[in-house]
Amino acid sequence: MKAEEFAERRLELAGWPVNVASYRLGTEWHAKADNVSPGAALARATGATRDQAEQRALARAEQLLSRTRRQAV
Amino acid sequence: MAEYAHPETLVTTDWVAQHARDEGVRIVEVDVDTKAYDEGHVPGSIAWNWNTQLADTVRRDILSRRQFEELMERSGIAPGTTLVIYGDNNNWFAAWAFWQAKIYGHRDVRLMNGGRKKWLAEGRDLSTEVPKTRPANYTATDPDLSLRAFLPQVQTASAHAAAALVDVRSPQEFTGEILAPPGLPETCQRGGHVPGARSIPWSKAVNDDGTFKSADELRQLYGSEGVDGSRPVIAYCRIGERSSHTWFVLKYLLGLGDVKNYDGSWTEWGNLVGAGVERGAAAKAAVARQ
Numbered sequence: 001m002k003a004e005e006f007a008e009r010r011l012e013l014a015g016w017p018v019n020v021a022s023y024r025l026g027t028e029w030h031a032k033a034d035n036v037s038p039g040a041a042l043a044r045a046t047g048a049t050r051d052q053a054e055q056r057a058l059a060r061a062e063q064l065l066s067r068t069r070r071q072a073v
Numbered sequence: 074m075a076e077y078a079h080p081e082t083l084v085t086t087d088w089v090a091q092h093a094r095d096e097g098v099r100i101v102e103v104d105v106d107t108k109a110y111d112e113g114h115v116p117g118s119i120a121w122n123w124n125t126q127l128a129d130t131v132r133r134d135i136l137s138r139r140q141f142e143e144l145m146e147r148s149g150i151a152p153g154t155t156l157v158i159y160g161d162n163n164n165w166f167a168a169w170a171f172w173q174a175k176i177y178g179h180r181d182v183r184l185m186n187g188g189r190k191k192w193l194a195e196g197r198d199l200s201t202e203v204p205k206t207r208p209a210n211y212t213a214t215d216p217d218l219s220l221r222a223f224l225p226q227v228q229t230a231s232a233h234a235a236a237a238l239v240d241v242r243s244p245q246e247f248t249g250e251i252l253a254p255p256g257l258p259e260t261c262q263r264g265g266h267v268p269g270a271r272s273i274p275w276s277k278a279v280n281d282d283g284t285f286k287s288a289d290e291l292r293q294l295y296g297s298e299g300v301d302g303s304r305p306v307i308a309y310c311r312i313g314e315r316s317s318h319t320w321f322v323l324k325y326l327l328g329l330g331d332v333k334n335y336d337g338s339w340t341e342w343g344n345l346v347g348a349g350v351e352r353g354a355a356a357k358a359a360v361a362r363q
Contacts, residue, residue, distance in 0.1 A: 001113055001200070003193040016255045023193060025113055032106070035255045037243040038315060039162050039276055041106040042256045064256035071264050073249045073353040 001025055005050070010036065013058060014065040018042070020058060022050050029053035033061035077288050078328025082171075082321075083186045084157055086195055093117040098155045099148065103127070103166040104189065105314075113199030115159070115192060119148055119206060123166040123314070127173060135221075135336065141177045142211045149206030152180065159185035159192070163276070163283045168318040172334055176221060178214030184321065187283040194282065220320070222307045222333035224341060228348075231269045236305040236331075238270035239298075241319045242339065246311070247272040249352030252343075253311065260311065261343030265352030267309065271298045275315045278322045291327055305331035309338040 006023040019039070022031040031053035032044040042064050045056030077083065084092075093100050093115055100118035102110050110120035121127055126144055129136060136144065150156055156179060160167035164184050174182045185192070193199075222230075230236035245251045249264030266272070277294055278286055285291070292301075300306055306323055308316040313336030320334040342348055 002196045002198060003113070004196060006194045006196065021190070021193075025199070030112060034162070035257075037245070037274065037276060038254050038310075039165075040254050040257055041162065044106060044108070061256065068251060068253075068255045069259070070250055071252065073264070 003030075007050075011058075013062045014068070016065045016068065018058070018061055018065070020054055022054050024050070031057040033057040035061075035065070077285075077326040079325040082183050082325045083285070084183045085186055086192050086197060089115060089157060089159070089185050089192075090197060093157075097153065098157065099150050100157045100159070100185075101148065101170065102160055102189065103158055103170045104161040105165055106161055109161050109189065111201065113201055116198055116200040116202070117204055118159075119204060121148075121170060123169060127166070127170055135173050135176065138177060138213050138216060141173065142213050145179075145211040145213070146208050147206070149209050150179075151209040151211060154209070155181045155183065157183045157185055159188045161189045163190070163279045163318070164188040165275075165314045165318055168321045169314045171321060172220065172317040176216050176218075178217065186285060190283040219331070220324075220333060222309075222335035222337075224337055224345075226333070227267060227307060227309070227335050227337075227342065230305075230307055231267050234269060236307045236333075237298075237300050238267055239295075239300060239306060239308045239316075239319060239323075240266045240270040240272050241275040241308055241310045241316050242266075242272075243274055244272060246339070249350070260340050263343050263350055265343070265350035266339075267342050268349055268351045270309075270351075271300070273298050273300070273319070275310070275318045278319065285322065285326060288326060291322060295323065295327065300329075302327075302329040305333070307333045307335050309335040309342075311339045312336065313338045 003023040008021045017036040020033045043057045043060035047053030094117045102120045158167040252259040308319045310316040323329045324332045
């Protein structure tokens with residue numbers, strides 16, 4: 001087994017930059033979203049297509065990111 | 074181009090592909106995302122869970138000497154084994170495991186440059202099989218506490234500039250705009266940073282493919298902030314894993330002599346009664362100078 005068609009892209013979710021990586025393992029697509037800075041994993045998901053796996057991971061990541069409070073400094 | 078001070082502490086993905094099953098070599102995956110290993114891993118590798126196997130789960134601490142010995146014995150690792158560690162997030166917790174292995178005197182520890190991400194991106198073989206390990210005998214050394222900073226040392230460093238304090242968190246954590254990395258639980262009462270610390274986010278030390286930047290680039294990055302080996306260095310983050318990554322860079326890639334990882338980090342200082350913090354405009358200015 002190998003990770004195939006590995007790809008990464010950046011987008012913004014809930015006002016925060018997010019990196020999403022996705023690849024195929026056999027017939028299943030895997031996606032992982034992280035918060036770019038510092039790069040901590042937020043969510044991972046699987047799906048029948050790249051888009052499905054990414055959307056699932058990003059939906060969960062958006063939930064988490066929307067809870068982040070910005071302090072006045 | 075200058076070479077790393079200790080190039081023997083890094084191996085390439087090619088090297089791992091060729092040597093993962095060699096006698097005397099043990100490959101260990103340590104991820105932030107503890108489910109990643111189950112999805113598929115370097116064939117022949119085992120996994121350590123950072124929050125159950127690389128920490129004392131009763132007291133907030135790293136493993137005791139005996140706990141470390143037991144982990145190594147269960148993992149089939151003898152004192153002479155070449156231990157190669159890799160993981161996700163550019164080897165965050167791989168570096169955390171590396172740091173503990175050095176505290177307990179394991180001689181030959183290496184990181185796989187680029188970590189799990191590079192292995193996946195290169196389309197290398199993955200396995201879901203968990204290899205059986207034959208228990209080994211292991212005797213660790215007494216902990217080398219010259220590699221670890223505790224609160225009193227950080228207080229002294231802050232008050233008297235006795236050491237360069239390097240905050241490796243994101244700029245928003247450094248300034249106090251956020252209390253934890255976006256999307257993660259807030260684990261402190263206050264935002265900001267230890268007074269006197271410089272902001273050098275850990276991520277500046279790595280390339281897009283997860284590998285470490287060159288020695289020249291790293292020397293420029295840290296040297297421009299006064300981290301050049303002329304005085305001791307203490308690195309910190311939130312819980313000590315990101316700063317173990319920076320500790321590895323400073324200690325083994327740049328070869329600075331006195332570098333400590335403060336694993337109490339912001340979850341200790343940010344919750345400490347009576348401790349001052351810096352935040353806001355002054356901190357932003359420090360970040361802007363980078």
